[in-house]
Amino acid sequence: MIFDFYGTLVRMVEPLPPSHRSLFLRRGLADAAARWGDQWAAGPRDGEEHTAHSGSEQAYHAWELDRLRRRALACGVPEAAAGELAADLDRATKELRLALFTDVPVALSGLRERGLVVAVCSNWFWDLDRAIDGVGLSGLVDTAVTSARAGARKPHPLIYRTVLARCGLRPEQALFVGDMWEADVAGPLAFGMRAAHLWRPDRAVEGVAPPLPDGAVRIASLGALSSLL
Incomplete structure (x- = not known):
């Protein structure tokens, strides 16, 4: 089974993790928050194969952070803030x-x-x-x-x-x-x-x-x- x-x-169940929007807004990134879209949209797609990134926990986590950072940059987040924001987004996604x-x-x-x-x-x-x-x-x-x-x-x-x-x-x-x-x-x-x-x-x-x-x-x-x- x-x-x-x-x-x-x-x-x-509650307490729920912080929303992605709140993490953008506390950095004054309202426009980027609006462009982000769905909170869970940055992960791999259903049905996606990603064996190249699944060799170790460290490699997979680095890939997770890189996806979030690149999406943040595409939404207009400044380069200097993207890495820290990606780490916060990652934690918010997992602190369930x-x-x-x-x-x-x-x-x-x-x-x-x-x-x-x-x-x-x-x-x-x-x-x-x-x-x-x-x-x-x-x-x-x-x-x-x-x-x-x-x-x-x-x-x-x-x-x-x-x-x-x-x-x-x-x-x-x-x-x-x-x-x-x-x-x-x-x-x-x-x-x-x-x-x-x-x-x-x-x-x-x-x-x-x-x-x-x-x-x-x-x-x-x-x-x-x-x-x-």
């Missing part, structure tokens, strides 16, 4: 307070009791293992694969191949569970896995749920997983 992390197992959804501990404990391998596969920063430990899940998760270390973001096949290898499973033996359509449903299906689309009543994802293709189911809670096995 392979789970997405954010939006599936955990959610963000996370909490488990209430259905997670019982669902994962039940899977472990049935002898199933439980894995996490996430488009996340380098320290996914520390984030899992921070919410108290390390004892319920056998292995975790983050895009930062795998060298590609879901729905790139490389990250699915990596997590399946860690689990010792063939694609047809795995069920992928997540809240994002392309990354957690369409991508796993294309790789030969089955998929469970988590469509929580209090989901962060807006819009209408896409029609379910063959090999996929839709659930409103992780408590429904036991009936699928």
Whole structure:
């Protein structure tokens, strides 16, 4: 059983990290703040392969900072301020307070009791293992694969191949569970896995749920997983 992390197992809770706009404004960079756009837009794109930057934590972090610095420069931030601003933006992106959804501990404990391998596969920063430990899940998760270390973001096949290898499973033996359509449903299906689309009543994802293709189911809670096995 392979789970997405954010939006599936955990959610963000207050106090929230500072907004990117606030970090620009405290430096008097209102025009650059307006040009920046979405707070999360500077990261690698979903489906992007970046193995050249994923050789070590230091190399990956340097790439993260360079992306932010170059975007800041493109938004009109002066060269002298861009490096420090990039470091602050990086911290703001990662200083997230996370909490488990209430259905997670019982669902994962039940899977472990049935002898199933439980894995996490996430488009996340380098320290996914520390984030899992921070919410108290390390004892319920056998292995975790983050895009930062795998060298590609879901729905790139490389990250699915990596997590399946860690689990010792063939694609047809795995069920992928997540809240994002392309990354957690369409991508796993294309790789030969089955998929469970988590469509929580209090989901962060807006819009209408896409029609379910063959090999996929839709659930409103992780408590429904036991009936699928």
